Amino acid sequence: MRTRNATGTSPRVIGRLCLYLRFLQDLGARGVGWVYSRELAWSAGVTPSQVRQDIMGIGYQGSAQHGYEVDKLAEAIHEKVGVADEARVILIGTGNLGRAILQFFQRNHPRMELVAAFESDIFLVGSRLHGIPILGLGELEATVRDQDIRMAILAVPENEAQNGADRLVSAGVRSILNFTPNRLHVPEGIYVEDTDIGISLVRAAFFGCCGKGVKV
């Protein structure tokens, strides 16, 4: 199963564009005006060839003489990827992981807006965590519909994962950032981004200790 969109942009390309954008913003802040694919490649840990492919993919053109204009390229990438800025998001689950995500929003204040967090524990409902209102799970569907929410962060206990996803999807959510250790079964057209710390730990242990991981 692959994810694609109309323009052929894959999740991997989006990830790399984000990395380029961070580097470009950094360069811009330092007053650097131009950058070569080689330098962008270095910042993102990829090849210059791939950088040029990615930039070709968003239709931006550089100069063979000076490389890419920092501000212009940043703008071009932002035009492609900047939907994140307008995204309004909800969080389901305010356990340890949920609270870490709330903190992430409070600290890094990504431009996307965290509208509300949902929680089944009625003692928490009605309060606020890191400035975000905690609503009861019963209000989930109404909130998604009324506020036209298209994206949700799922951080509920494992045994509620699929049920939570089902409710989100039927309420109208189009993409889920899944922090549960389960793989979610969703209809076609719904995007799921899995984040699995347990697997990341095992992978690092495997390649670090015994797998003799080798970059080739």
Place this chain on the structure above:
Amino acid sequence: MRTRNATGTSPRVIGRLCLYLRFLQDLGARGVGWVYSRELAWSAGVTPSQVRQDIMGIGYQGSAQHGYEVDKLAEAIHEKVGVADEARVILIGTGNLGRAILQFFQRNHPRMELVAAFESDIFLVGSRLHGIPILGLGELEATVRDQDIRMAILAVPENEAQNGADRLVSAGVRSILNFTPNRLHVPEGIYVEDTDIGISLVRAAFFGCCGKGVKV
């Protein structure tokens, strides 16, 4: 740049084996004795073909009649991936993210052992967080050497990321689970697993809101 090891096991395969293992352990606990590739595939969100490929890769054989024996297959996967159980890990940085990771260890108690956490704030050094001793960054190298640590979790502020990685590598660490938003530059043979919540958010927003993500 790809990561490979002697036996050809890629990070993706390891990730899927972990998912199969979780499902198998669940089945085992429920007293189920046999499982088909179709069911394993469903649990991990992949195709039965891929499941059979992965299982072939670890050298386990099933039966065309009953599928795979749950306990035996779990054991075979565990034999491949179970190095994680013996891994001893250190954490660098005890900010918000670092503390979330400490909580993760305390709650999910993965079998790998979190030996110590390192912190530059001298007011925290000497105390314990979630049962884990907090040491000063000056003790990093000695600890890695004396305790033969091969894996580290990097959760320092962005501007200390590369420096932290350099110190870890030169002290002898072989793999890094990187929670900073930077891509680390490490020598060949060192494995880095990147976890980037910011990018995950942007991806989900992109494919949920405007990218019209479609599973194909």
Place this chain on the structure above:
DNA sequence: TAGATTGTTAATCGATTAACAATC
């Protein structure tokens, strides 16, 4: 100019899927 870089196509590489004989 000479040298370095981009844009873009072609080649390569790896990962996934399909197909099907063998099996029970």
Place this chain on the structure above:
DNA sequence: TAGATTGTTAATCGATTAACAATC
């Protein structure tokens, strides 16, 4: 047996890299 499944090879698909003409 008939039907379903595995093991395994071949085909497909996608992503990455290499190559090189065009450019300045």
